[in-house]
Amino acid sequence: NAGVTQTPKFQVLKTGQSMTLQCAQDMNHNSMYWYRQDPGMGLRLIYYSASEGTTDKGEVPNGYNVSRLNKREFSLRLESAAPSQTSVYFCASSPHDRGFTINSPLHFGNGTRLTVT
Amino acid sequence: SQQGEEDPQALSIQEGENATMNCSYKTSINNLQWYRQNSGRGLVHLILIRSNEREKHSGRLRVTLDTSKKSSSLLITASRAADTASYFCATDSRKFYFGSGTKLNVKP
Numbered sequence: 001n002a003g004v005t006q007t008p009k010f011q012v013l014k015t016g017q018s019m020t021l022q023c024a025q026d027m028n029h030n031s032m033y034w035y036r037q038d039p040g041m042g043l044r045l046i047y048y049s050a051s052e053g054t055t056d057k058g059e060v061p062n063g064y065n066v067s068r069l070n071k072r073e074f075s076l077r078l079e080s081a082a083p084s085q086t087s088v089y090f091c092a093s094s095p096h097d098r099g100f101t102i103n104s105p106l107h108f109g110n111g112t113r114l115t116v117t
Numbered sequence: 118s119q120q121g122e123e124d125p126q127a128l129s130i131q132e133g134e135n136a137t138m139n140c141s142y143k144t145s146i147n148n149l150q151w152y153r154q155n156s157g158r159g160l161v162h163l164i165l166i167r168s169n170e171r172e173k174h175s176g177r178l179r180v181t182l183d184t185s186k187k188s189s190s191l192l193i194t195a196s197r198a199a200d201t202a203s204y205f206c207a208t209d210s211r212k213f214y215f216g217s218g219t220k221l222n223v224k225p
Contacts (some may be wrong), residue, residue, distance in 0.1 A: 004159070035215075040217060041217060042215050042218055043160075045214065059214075090159055090160070092159075092160075103147065105150060105162035105165060106150075106160070106162065106207075108160045108161070109159050110158055111157075
């Protein structure tokens with residue numbers, strides 16, 4: 001039981017390049033999330049998906065796109081990377097359904113460390 | 118803006134001492150959760166407390182919730198060097214917001 005798996009673990013991009021961060025969970029969870037973590041800023045929500053086929057914006061969605069490919073996989077795409085997107089990116093999942101209240105814990109991957117030069 | 122904000126930002130104690138971290142939030146909640154993050158790793162869930170609960174225990178962890186003050190505290194008793202980590206509170210909403218964390222250093 002791997003939990004939440006993120007690939008790659010590290011990535012260096014040049015400004016303007018594109019890439020996709022992959023996330024997969026094997027816990028049959030309904031909801032999946034993408035966060036970024038910057039020093040002193042805590043975690044900020046980029047996008048989330050409450051169920052397969054649905055996505056919604058979080059606090060900082062600009063410059064990113066997401067795809068909920070199926071129930072297991074939720075990818076984050078940077079179309080044209082900028083230095084401001086240098087960060088650690090975390091994917092998380094939760095069993096909760098479309099209800100407003102999240103009453104169960106989030107399970108996190110170990111992150112992707114992205115540097116944009 | 119983020120819902121949960123932890124205080125203090127950093128805390129350094131000796132092994133065996135107790136560590137207390139606080140979290141304040143802005144709007145009404147149904148539950149509040151605490152997470153731990155070891156350096157270079159993802160967040161790990163510690164404990165969830167519902168709005169109708171005032172106190173909850175899990176091993177050496179004690180969490181309190183005061184909905185009238187919109188605040189929560191996390192107490193780690195008899196701290197160990199392995200408790201060195203960052204601790205985050207998160208309040209429930211559809212989008213699940215986190216605070217910026219308390220960095221705890223437990224010196225052996």
